[in-house]
Amino acid sequence: MWIFQRFADCVRSAVVAALLVVTATAGAAPPDTRQALIELPLEQLLNLEVYSASKFTQKVSEAPSSVSIVTADDIRTYGYRTLADILKRFPGLYVTYDRNYSYLGTRGFARPGDYNTRILLLVDGYRINDGIYDGGLIGTDFNVDVDLIDRVEFVPGPGSAIYGSSAVFGVINVITKKGRDIGGFEVSGEVASFDTHKGRLTYGHRDDNGLETLLSASSYHSRGKNQFFPEFNDPATNNGVAQNLDHDRSDQFFTKISGGAYTLEAGFSKRTKGIPTASYGQVFNDPRSETIDEQAFLNLKYYDKLNSTLEMSASINYGQYKYFGDYAYDYPPLTLNKDYALGRVWGGEVRFLETALERHKLIYGAEYRDDYRQVQSNYDADPFFSYLNDRRSRRSYGLYATDEFTISDAWILNAGVRRDNSSTDQGITSPRIAVIHHWSPQTTVKLLYGNAYRSPSAYEKYYNDGDNTMKINPDLKPEKIGTYEMALEHYLRNDFRVSGSVYTYRIKDLINLVRDPGDDLLVFENTSTADATGIELVAQRIWNNGTEWLTSYTLQKAEDGVTGARLSDSPRHLLKMNLRTPLFNSAWQAGLEVQHISDRTTPIDGTVSSATVTNLTFVSERLAKNLVLSASFYNLFDENYADPPSLEHCDSLDRCLNGITQDGRSFRLKLTYRH
């Protein structure tokens, strides 16, 4: 009955949130404004800025929860460099960076060392989460250049009823630009602090026959700063300075060709990152420590209206993920250990949208996925010694249906279910039900309950290092989450929106790395549960001169379901503010971003203190024809802060990091030329 108790708590909180929302609806424009508009010449009408209600709600209809969007315009105005930068802006999301990978925290939940397995990451509908770790890479290792993103939608809450595994806390859908959005050639170059350079060349075109092409290649390189770790400050280990080990290099290629009902997309990316932290018990400051992540995909999509009430979309896709890790160990002697993973997968999907029945919008479909190659190996380079050489495969399929039933003008019922079966796990059913009530033209209330799950990854099941420190667990089961959520959305005026949501969830059979007391080996087990409750409040306002203001506040409490202890890397408060405004008669756009995160505990019972990070970007399109200039300041006030390290952040001498220091103030200058 715990969940009912919690839900009652939530409802109470929501009522308080609702009381904060004071209705002050502005009337429509007075008739004389309309008359004045009609009198204006067309040239002037074209220069008037409007507030658009659709801006808030565009294209997110299928979602029964509070959806947030970041557009290409936001990416430019706020100088976002990576998908992680973009995601940090969404209410309730935070990113932990260990100077090797970026880890996304959602709803107070961020497992140390978890490769973003509990969020489903899609690029134009294609699943990015790989076949070995089930991770979605979001840093410089994300496989699409952020300049090619048209918008990013974040749908929080359980998404397994449509998407199956991984959509535990939500779904992130990255939608890329079309050829026509580029309309010719685009060259972009940037220089930034820490000896960072980036270049991009893009071509986009749509011809009169409807054939649309987009081709883009990007290259990024950062030498990085020499990182200092006070925990390793010893003359024997270079006084705690990791020399030239924060280097980061990534190359990305992306293409999209569409004509008629077909769209073909392909992408390739490779990222090489130095490891300055001596993680996993490495020798500190060994110049060879690095990881390489390589992703390739091919996705052929088909979309057509079969008749006036039936739409069909289908896709077949192929994906490959490769990982190479070079780790320096002192057994002794000092030896280079190599970690390798290869995941190859092909899959297909077919989906129908049926509107034949009045008041019903029925979505149903089937998905098949064949992880036909899952290879993990680990060996010493010289002298050669193999610890692991594991080959697996997995097939899975899912069937799903969701109906959106418009009961009346005021009430919508959205109910769906998905059944997944696989060659490795027991079948799982994921239901989701939501009631949407349009209380008034300004106010919408949504109530949601859903189950979601995540299958254990090949890594969690089968990774071991010859039973030296870690062993396999083929009996690992999927972990499951049950979520209750209530959301309220209200327009104070037609240009001023507020929303609030309250959620509570419980994760059962949480996949956790534990030490088996029998043999003292590390193993993944379904041993724990986690409970969390949270409130998210958002306010957004747009002015007619193009100024936009967005603030969100999140209060969350996530704890271990057995011990009641606060989860590590789980901040109580998140406060975010984004403000963009035109300056100097719209010659420049300024984007100011302030993000506050409260203190977080670390897995080794330490704490990293709260932090407020401010970023500021100026963009101008008017300096010269076809030229866009942007200047960004990241961490403007040089806040000194750290992210919590995972348990693996201890070096060969068993010295563990208490926090991973993040970048101080830095700059970026970027020029984009269009032709």
Place this chain on the structure above:
Amino acid sequence: MRRLVLILALMFPLLAHGAAISEYDLKAAFVYNFASFADWPPQAAPGMSVCVIGKDPFGRALDALEGKVVKGQGLTVRRIKTIAEVRACRILFISASEEKNLPRLLAAVKNLPVLTVADIDDAAYQGVMIGIAIEKQRITFEINASAARHASIALSSRLLSLARNVYSPP
């Protein structure tokens, strides 16, 4: 300092204010302008009736045009339920709700002397004479010149020059 920035930023909406121009007040003014910059063939419907098909997004905004004189004719506004009623219209405004019906609607008005205007992204490319869109908070429009030509509707060169894009395949 940081705290001050945060506080000021959070209070921003209370400090600044401004009356927004509503999207559809402005779009109504565009419709009025389109009427003034088009010439219809003699067989066009009498009067200057603007018909809206689909979910009407204008509220009162379009009614402000009622009675305005365009090219010597009084402007009237009608909401139509079926496309068969289009024969009495000079301008057909296709609202965003009809995005999926667009091919069917266009087939039904093909070669009729009706100026089609759609509140749908990329509509001009799909064969609507004038497609309205919002770009960077400003209204823009695209013209499909060959569609207008087939319906014997002449659009003024000034209108063509202000369009963001003109499609005119032979």
